[in-house]
Amino acid sequence: MALTGVSAVSEESESGNKPFLLRALQIALVVSLYWVTSISMVFLNKYLLDSPSLQLDTPIFVTFYQCLVTSLLCKGLSTLATCCPGMVDFPTLNLDLKVARSVLPLSVVFIGMITFNNLCLKYVGVPFYNVGRSLTTVFNVLLSYLLLKQTTSFYALL
Numbered sequence: 001m002a003l004t005g006v007s008a009v010s011e012e013s014e015s016g017n018k019p020f021l022l023r024a025l026q027i028a029l030v031v032s033l034y035w036v037t038s039i040s041m042v043f044l045n046k047y048l049l050d051s052p053s054l055q056l057d058t059p060i061f062v063t064f065y066q067c068l069v070t071s072l073l074c075k076g077l078s079t080l081a082t083c084c085p086g087m088v089d090f091p092t093l094n095l096d097l098k099v100a101r102s103v104l105p106l107s108v109v110f111i112g113m114i115t116f117n118n119l120c121l122k123y124v125g126v127p128f129y130n131v132g133r134s135l136t137t138v139f140n141v142l143l144s145y146l147l148l149k150q151t152t153s154f155y156a157l158l
Contacts, residue, residue: 042126042129042130043126045062045117045118046121046126048062049062049118049121049122050121050122059115059119059121059122060115060118062118063114063118066114067111067114074090074093077090078090078091078092078093117129117133120132141156141157
């Protein structure tokens with residue numbers, strides 16, 4: 001919404017015109033693609049960081065390279081969407097120093113998270129890594145209650 005400049009009202013009316021089955025199918029497809037991509041990246045990173053045949057001892061460079069490729073893909077899709085509006089729907093990317101400065105702490109934390117994820121994958125197995133990653137939700141709920149005094153609904157906890 002915020003990136004595309006579309007208001008919430010027009011987006012809700014757009015989704016209201018689609019049949020429920022089509023919306024459910026789109027959601028299932030997006031979630032499935034996320035799962036496939038996420039699991040593939042975990043195994044690819046594990047192979048890159050811990051393969052005896054590669055002997056690649058550069059987890060921070062792998063993180064840098066993945067962030068660089070992601071940035072270039074976003075810029076390329078943005079340019080393609082500007083040149084061929086009907087072909088790709090992607091928001092335009094504009095660099096605003098004020099916004100960049102305010103987002104910098106979040107970016108640093110994100111890069112740290114990706115770096116430590118890759119370091120963790122280098123030294124532990126994929127099953128242990130996935131268990132640790134799954135516990136993130138539990139710790140989010142617990143720390144939200146302890147630090148922010150926010151409660152989570154019973155149904156969300158269930």
